[in-house]
Amino acid sequence: MGKYVAYTITTLKNTQVYKFDLLLWVINSFILVIAFREVWKAIYANGHSLAISTGVTSQGMQTYAMLSVILYAIMPPSISYEISDKVRDGSIVFDMQKPWDFEWMHFSKAAGVFLFSMIYTVIPQLVGVFLFFPIDYPAGVQAAAFAASVLLAFLLSFLINFIVGMTAILFTETWGIDMFKSVITDVCSGAMVPLWFFPDAVSRVLLWLPFQGIFNIPLSLFIGKITGTAVWEQLAFQAAWCLILLLLSRVILAWIERKLVITGG
Amino acid sequence: MIGRHIKLYLAMQSANLRSHMAYPLNFAIGVLSITFLGLSFILVSWVITQKVPIIDGWTTYELIFMTSLWRTTHGIFIAFFVQSWFLESLIRNGEFDRFLVRPLNPMFSFAAHNIQIYGFGDMLAGIIGLAAAMVHIPDWTLGKIAVLLVIVISGAAIEWSLQMMIGCMVFWTLQGGAMRHILDQLLAQFTRFPLSVYNGVLQALLTFVLPVAFISYYPSYFFFGDRSGVPFSPVLMYLTPLVALLLVSVTYYVWTKGLNAYKGAGT
Numbered sequence: 001m002g003k004y005v006a007y008t009i010t011t012l013k014n015t016q017v018y019k020f021d022l023l024l025w026v027i028n029s030f031i032l033v034i035a036f037r038e039v040w041k042a043i044y045a046n047g048h049s050l051a052i053s054t055g056v057t058s059q060g061m062q063t064y065a066m067l068s069v070i071l072y073a074i075m076p077p078s079i080s081y082e083i084s085d086k087v088r089d090g091s092i093v094f095d096m097q098k099p100w101d102f103e104w105m106h107f108s109k110a111a112g113v114f115l116f117s118m119i120y121t122v123i124p125q126l127v128g129v130f131l132f133f134p135i136d137y138p139a140g141v142q143a144a145a146f147a148a149s150v151l152l153a154f155l156l157s158f159l160i161n162f163i164v165g166m167t168a169i170l171f172t173e174t175w176g177i178d179m180f181k182s183v184i185t186d187v188c189s190g191a192m193v194p195l196w197f198f199p200d201a202v203s204r205v206l207l208w209l210p211f212q213g214i215f216n217i218p219l220s221l222f223i224g225k226i227t228g229t230a231v232w233e234q235l236a237f238q239a240a241w242c243l244i245l246l247l248l249s250r251v252i253l254a255w256i257e258r259k260l261v262i263t264g265g
Numbered sequence: 266m267i268g269r270h271i272k273l274y275l276a277m278q279s280a281n282l283r284s285h286m287a288y289p290l291n292f293a294i295g296v297l298s299i300t301f302l303g304l305s306f307i308l309v310s311w312v313i314t315q316k317v318p319i320i321d322g323w324t325t326y327e328l329i330f331m332t333s334l335w336r337t338t339h340g341i342f343i344a345f346f347v348q349s350w351f352l353e354s355l356i357r358n359g360e361f362d363r364f365l366v367r368p369l370n371p372m373f374s375f376a377a378h379n380i381q382i383y384g385f386g387d388m389l390a391g392i393i394g395l396a397a398a399m400v401h402i403p404d405w406t407l408g409k410i411a412v413l414l415v416i417v418i419s420g421a422a423i424e425w426s427l428q429m430m431i432g433c434m435v436f437w438t439l440q441g442g443a444m445r446h447i448l449d450q451l452l453a454q455f456t457r458f459p460l461s462v463y464n465g466v467l468q469a470l471l472t473f474v475l476p477v478a479f480i481s482y483y484p485s486y487f488f489f490g491d492r493s494g495v496p497f498s499p500v501l502m503y504l505t506p507l508v509a510l511l512l513v514s515v516t517y518y519v520w521t522k523g524l525n526a527y528k529g530a531g532t
Contacts, residue, residue: 021443028447035454035463042462047317054316176294183298183305192309197316 003100004108011112026121029069030128036065037133054196060223063135067219068191070125071150074117075157075214076110079165080178087169096257103162103253110158138222145231149218152238156213159245160185169256190216210241270373277377285382296386303336303390310457321459322494326401327485333394334481335456336387338420344384346425348375352432353442372520402488409488419509420480424452426512427475429520436523456481461496468496479508
């Protein structure tokens, strides 16, 4: 366990090097937070019965939009490029042979980036949002459920990235596949448009996919669109998909390790 | 003189293109996935306007027209000028010097150095979006289509100028990655919805300081029936080619200054 924690801390330290870039990064997100809020405010101002038909007020939607930009920062980055670089120069073999678990290693690294984004971008931005914009935030059980949901969202996003990243070992060039993954995740997770905006037939399908666990569930919890027993159902939904994807990633990893041994030996 | 440069440019770019085509499967997947990405943005506009048919006076197809117009210009930028993104790494690796020692204008040599096939995916998505929107926008004439072509080229020139000026920062500061990222995000965000949804400060900023709005927002009005909603002044919808010309001149000036300040990568 200790070596994974050490790797997390090393990643956290490495990411802190570029102070000026970091400042620009925060400014950039803040502009986007404001822009997203204003877009949705305008959309609500133009759609007269929108609050009734969707069950979300303009204020709730503005909160959803601002938080979606902020949450974006803590989602783990793609690892396809890193893996395909390592496949090309052969160092992937050494990574796999090291006395640690390949998936845990990548998870520790993602955790380091997560901590970094939390400290340097998410918290300052949340403070900014609370100071400048009137928003209703959850309390008590609802707040705890939101926090748990964000962690599960992070895990879901990591697992999807990891599975897609591992395909790099098989195909070497994963640029296109990774792009497909990003587009599907952005559209189907509710990061760009909340799922309740989609036509009914489409949103019914999207609600069964793991992607909605990344943005739609945590953000709906925050603005109080999900309450009561539905809270537990939605958390269970996220957890179930995490478990399925974790098992899938283990199966693929085991298969790839065996394949590498055969071609390498 | 110009003829020789055109011939040279075509020869260099076709060599670049051939080197990219060496892996046809990657080529196909790459272009396809970028087309898919571009279409997803158009899809998002469509989804929103199914619930809210008119946003600040803009209909579904007008919004799709605007966002597709940017996709198209962005595709041209990516295909032919994306190397301005990589000034920083070219300089750090010492590869930049080769543009300076060639018996050609360094700007020309730099521009002809790369062709990025993924740009064709953006162009394809943009053209599909434009075609779908144009069917629903009345009164198209050949003249208007010619103007559209000028607008597309001017828009690409504006994006190139903005990207290149940020790229040129590297001559003085040896970095600029984060600035570039900001510009990319701003371009993607502020070309999708009418400028009037944003507050006055942002509107002024995107018109007069970082003239992103001239790429697709202002010129779109020229093609629509209702032109009453143009912020600041209706004159702005004619200015895109002028803004492009101005920015390109400024960029060329900044580039020349940058080359003078450039001392090489050291060592």
